[in-house]
Amino acid sequence: MSTSNPRILVAAGIAALVVLVGGGVFAYSRYKALPDPVTQPVLFNHKIHMDEKLGLTCDSCHKGVNEGPHATIPAVATCIKLCHTDPQGTSPEEPKLREAAAKGNAIPWIQVNKLPGHVYFSHVQHVKFAKMDCKECHGEMKDRTEPVSQTQTSRLDMDTCIDCHQEKGVSTDCLRCHK
Amino acid sequence: MNPTRRDVLKTVVAAVGAAALGAGEALAAEPAKKKRKWGMTIDLDRCTACQACVVACKSENNVPCAGPDQMPLDRGIYWMDMLAIHEGSHPEGRSQYLPTPCNHCENPPCVKVCPVGATFQSEEGIxxxxxxxxxGCRYCTTACPYSRRYFNWSDPVxxxxxxxxxxxxxxxxxxxxxxxxxxxxxxIRAVQEKAKVEGRELEDGDFRKLPACAQTCPAEAIMFGDMNDPDSTVSELGRSPRAFRLLEDLGTRPKVVFLREAKWKE
Known part of the structure; x- marks a missing residue:
């Protein structure tokens, strides 16, 4: 069989093109894809805590947003002391809180919003000083009845950071956000 | 085409408007606060060459230990290094030890050669x-006249x-x-953010011993601060007749100032 047959050459060319384009599309979709969902240890219900009856806001519990770089999650003891001294409902999740408190353990939440190790992000700068709404990055949490199993945002990349910093006239000095 | 009356009128209105806007902006702008320019002074007359700064720097900045296979190849990494300079020989010989961090030059040769913009000068001169x-092209390690840049030849351990x-x-x-x-x-970033949250202005005392080397120095030989503030400790020490910078004739304008009573070479 001669390789100079133009039909075979064209077919090979088309095959190579399909493989290249297909590979590119696949790689890009993997790059843009969200990580696999995780199962949180307690099925925390944000909606119950944030409805009109209780009226908690994000920073009622995630107090760190007004104080420093980290948003923070309250200690189990704080939940027990402030509200859950007695059972507040019939949810099978609530005893898990009491159990952890009795043993003095923390609830092993799994972090879903992760930044690369060389990036510094400060909640206080964005929430307190830039007055950004939490849901701009974290989605509408007050409607969620289940815990977050996946990051709610595809915005944790440098393009998004830089676009917003430029738009709002904030410094884009590398050392502001890199470590 | 000759401009119509309407066109002329438009131009005049636009020009007046622009002038008025410009004047408004000038009035609104406060006297610009001078940006900070970080600098360091190292008093060699105080330094005892104890190397506490070297250890503190390694610990603060996660600088890896090169290990016995890399050290003989001269591949150790020291952001703060202690250089030994020996003058003369035995009965009259004497040694000078020099703690050497990066000089954070105002005219940095390393930044100019980086082909990918990985190294740069920050707003505050770092x-x-x-x-x-x-x-990893290592142009910058070659360009730095002080050899203050280190290449990672192996994964950190x-x-x-x-x-x-x-x-x-x-x-x-x-x-x-x-x-x-x-x-x-x-x-620096942490202390600036903390002060912003507390709603207070930063003072010279907040910075004087901020870097790990300065904080650790038991002889208080290393001082850090804002060189644009004429009253800061580093500015005052920088005006001392004992002050000198390394390889000043290269025009790199280092922001690390050394202090020493005796002449460099005698």
Whole structure:
């Protein structure tokens, strides 16, 4: 069989093109894809805590947003002391809180919003000083009845950071956000 | 085409409007506050060459231990190094020890040669390096006349007991990138943010011993601060007749000032 047959050459060319384009599309979709969902240890219900009856806001519990770089999650003891001294409902999740408190353990939440190790992000700068709404990055949490199993945002990349910093006239000095 | 009356009128209105806007802006702008310019002074008459600064720097900045296979190849990494200079020979000989961080030059040769913009001068005069952007070409290590840049020839390793003591505020660097002193910019950022939350102005005292080397120095030989503030400790010490900079004739304008009573070479 001669390789100079133009039909075979064209077919090979088309095959190579399909493989290249297909590979590119696949790689890009993997790059843009969200990580696999995780199962949180307690099925925390944000909606119950944030409805009109209780009226908690994000920073009622995630107090760190007004104080420093980290948003923070309250200690189990704080939940027990402030509200859950007695059972507040019939949810099978609530005893898990009491159990952890009795043993003095923390609830092993799994972090879903992760930044690369060389990036510094400060909640206080964005929430307190830039007055950004939490849901701009974290989605509408007050409607969620289940815990977050996946990051709610595809915005944790440098393009998004830089676009917003430029738009709002904030410094884009590398050392502001890199470590 | 000759301009119509309407066109002329438009131009005049636009010009008047622009002038009025410009005047408004000029009135609104407050006298610009001078940007900070970080600098360091190292008093060699106080320094006892104890090397506490060298250890503190390694610990603060997650600088890896090169290990016995790399050290003989001269591949150790020291953001703060202690250089020994010996003059003369035995009966009259004497030694000078020189703690040498990056000089954070105002005219940095390393920044000019970086082909990918991984190294740069920050708004406040720090010569920084973004590890993730570095391609490891090592032009900058060659360009630096002070040899204050280090290449990671191997993946970073730490002794087992140090692995859980890495500083979370400083990223670890992989094999194949260049790293350097950053004047502990993570500490500067933290103290600036803390002061903003507390709603207070930063004073010279907040910075004087901010970097790990300055904080650790038992002889208080290392001082840090804002060189644009004429009343800061570093500015005052920088005006001392004892002050000199390394290789001043190169025109790199280092922001690390050394102090020494005796002449450099006698």
């Amino acid at each position: 010569v920084g390096q973004i590890w993730a952007r570095c391609i 730490w002794p087992e007991e140090m692995k859980n003591h890495l500083n979370p505020d400083v990223a670890t660097r992989p094999k194949g990138v260049v790293e350097k002193c950053t004047f502990c910019h993570q500490r």
